[in-house]
Amino acid sequence: MAYDKFNILTTSGVPLPIENVDTDQIIPARFLKATERKGFGDNLFRDWRYNSDDSPKKDFVLNNPKYSGRILVGGKNFGSGSSREHAAWAIYDYGFRCVVSSFFADIFRNNCLNIGVLPVQVSPEFLEKIFLAIEADPTTQIEVNLPEQTITILESGEHESFDINVYKKANMLNGFDDIDYLLNIKEQIQEFAANRPL
Amino acid sequence: MSTKRTLFDKVWDSHVVQHIENGPDVLFIDRHMVHEVTSPVAFLGIKNRGIKVMHPEKTFATADHNTPTINQHLPVQDPLSANQLKALEENANAHGISYWGLGHEKNGIVHVVGPEYGITLPGATIVCGDSHTSTHGAFGAIAFGIGTSEVEMVLATQCIMQTKPKSMRINIEGTLSKAVTPKDVALYIISQLTTSGATGYFVEYAGEVFRNMSMEGRMTVCNLSIEMGARGGMIAPDEKTFDYVKGREFAPKGDDWDKAMAFWKTLPTEDGAEFDKEVTFDAANIEPMITYGTNPGMGIGISNGIPDAESVEGGVATYKKSLQYMDFSEGDSMMGKKIDYVFLGSCTNGRIEDFRAFASIIKGRKKADNVTAWLVPGSHKVETAIKEEGILDILNEAGFELREPGCSACLAMNEDKIPAGKYAVSTSNRNFEGRQGPGARTLLASPLVAAAAAVTGKVTDPRELMEEILAG
Structure with missing residues (x-):
């Protein structure tokens, strides 16, 4: 499914300074029963965000009106666990377009790239700087520049570059997905398949 | 190269x-x-x-x-x-x-x-x-x-x-x-x-x-x-x-x-x-394991105590949050901790060999009264083997029932949910917060450790029960 193009994103960030945030926290399994991709944002971080009677937990960051923005900033090893793309969908559907962390789980990172959420991996030191900047001023603006592959805390000018492979970068910039690419080389795939023994 | x-x-x-x-x-x-x-x-x-x-x-x-x-x-x-x-x-x-x-x-x-x-x-x-x-x-x-x-x-x-x-x-x-x-x-x-x-x-x-x-x-x-x-x-x-x-x-x-x-x-x-x-480990250093926290890396040999926050890699705050969820304390021994549920099954341990191992411990014993046990074969083929090998009879005599195949309480998408605050010794693969049901507390372990917990109602070293078998 094609998605919005990603170029330069300038917004405030929502801090979640917890390590090993797994996909069961991002979206618990009991909310995976849809047959269409819609409405997942309502259940993003469901059990951290709501009590069992569905009242909001006041101390959770998404319920704190001080924090808003389209960048989610998480602790090390973000997105570990299950392969459920619903985790990335929930993040996108809630309104985030970018997740920043010092380390991402593999499948989660791929899922994000496939649906138009940009995973930005920064050094542990820079991650700490972002957390401190948001703590000092929740409206602090962060610029994620995909063409230049940089992330900048605008007020202080502190910045760092990040990696993304050339192919995925082009996809994100243009809103293309992998299936568009694969369908274009269909004949090559069919030829390969014809020679497979299994 | x-x-x-x-x-x-x-x-x-x-x-x-x-x-x-x-x-x-x-x-x-x-x-x-x-x-x-x-x-x-x-x-x-x-x-x-x-x-x-x-x-x-x-x-x-x-x-x-x-x-x-x-x-x-x-x-x-x-x-x-x-x-x-x-x-x-x-x-x-x-x-x-x-x-x-x-x-x-x-x-x-x-x-x-x-x-x-x-x-x-x-x-x-x-x-x-x-x-x-x-x-x-x-x-x-x-x-x-x-x-x-x-x-x-x-x-x-x-x-x-x-x-x-x-x-x-x-x-x-x-x-x-x-x-x-x-x-x-x-x-x-x-x-x-x-x-x-x-x-x-x-x-x-x-x-x-x-x-x-x-x-x-x-x-x-x-x-x-x-x-x-x-x-x-x-x-x-x-x-x-x-x-x-x-x-x-x-x-x-x-x-x-x-x-x-x-x-x-x-x-x-x-x-x-x-x-x-490349990493190398020595088989002699491995003992029956159990997890005490909210990710599968938080595991220890069953006879060890829960590590101090300072001794583990990673953030202290994250570690303490995890122990708080489990209602465990640094230094606690896992042995003897009371448990409420046992889950045998999942794509990790839902095969015939796992049911044989479980049966080897519970044979001739009785399920503990405080334990609810969900034994879920990984497939109909496994279920058939359990019946044909006489394992079902052993399970039934010890007070256990066999359920029908599926992922079940491993991720609790169906009705098999561990209630909030309850402890489950589970042969599945993830002890994340809420994985087995909102508020559920999961201790990951082998089918032998799960069986030992199922018949004693608490975390128990299966080797103790195996010695009894040998001695008896």
Whole structure:
């Protein structure tokens, strides 16, 4: 499914300074029963965000009106666990377009790239700087520049570059997905398949 | 650069349709398993593009994640689950894909039935929208979990775009001690490497311990590769592998078998091949394991105490949050902790060998009154073996009942949810917050440790009960 193009994103960030945030926290399994991709944002971080009677937990960051923005900033090893793309969908559907962390789980990172959420991996030191900047001023603006592959805390000018492979970068910039690419080389795939023994 | 190649290199390289400079490889997929939860949006995607499944004969569908484990002959009560199951059946029928739904004799957990019917083969590439697809690596296949967009890719083109991961070899030499099972080996490795220690890598397990392991045991180890962040894990195919595969329904036959065998025998890693990372452990250091926290890396030998926050890698705040969730304290002994539930099952430990191990401990004993036990076979084939081998009688005499196959309380998508605040000793794969139900507290362990807990009502070293058996 094609998605919005990603170029330069300038917004405030929502801090979640917890390590090993797994996909069961991002979206618990009991909310995976849809047959269409819609409405997942309502259940993003469901059990951290709501009590069992569905009242909001006041101390959770998404319920704190001080924090808003389209960048989610998480602790090390973000997105570990299950392969459920619903985790990335929930993040996108809630309104985030970018997740920043010092380390991402593999499948989660791929899922994000496939649906138009940009995973930005920064050094542990820079991650700490972002957390401190948001703590000092929740409206602090962060610029994620995909063409230049940089992330900048605008007020202080502190910045760092990040990696993304050339192919995925082009996809994100243009809103293309992998299936568009694969369908274009269909004949090559069919030829390969014809020679497979299994 | 060494010209010697690894098992992983050989399987990966033989499936590359196209290499994109500074980008991913286009990787051909031999076997695609689909289930009801992660496939509906992918089928919707190809419908919207107006295309059909390219290779329905390489795609296999089974219902497992949200299915009930009692009264499977009745309509599924939860309307959302019922709707997903209906969607899977309709999608499978529309595209000519084999569908093993509820009540079908071949139904079961996707990673249990794949090997049982010879869908899983050495040297193959196998994907499924489920992170425990790594299980199939036990046969020397490259098998890994994918997201729904990637499921759509495979349905549409039988290919996936992936950057080749780095390689890691984990060697364990020596002999395992009494009551140390493949599950303990895996939990030990994860506790040493942490829950993200193998992220970015594809793992090969090598050494005496894995060579001596049964195919079921190898599946348990490879299954848990994802819990240390690895995309997958694999073990070189050997005679044990070939004996397991031979004669199974979807395995090659006749000349095809001979050709396949000739290829499979070329697969093992060559001497001198280099890995990006290599770690070695000693089998003698592994004892029965149990987890105390909220990720699978938080495991200890069952006779040890819970580590201090300062002694573990990672943030102190995250560690303390985890212990608070579990209502445990640093320094606590795990032994003797009262438990409420026991879950035997899942793609990690829902095979016949796991039920044999469980039965060996509970035989002649009684289920503890304070324990609710859910024993869930991984498939109908496992269920049949449990009955034929007389294990069901042993279970029933000890006060246990057998449920019907499915993923069940491993991820609690169906009714099998551990209540908030309750403790479950579980043979599954994840102890994340709320994994087995909102507020549930999970202690991951082997079938032997689960059985010891089931008959004593608390965390108990299974070796104590095995000694009683020997003495008695």
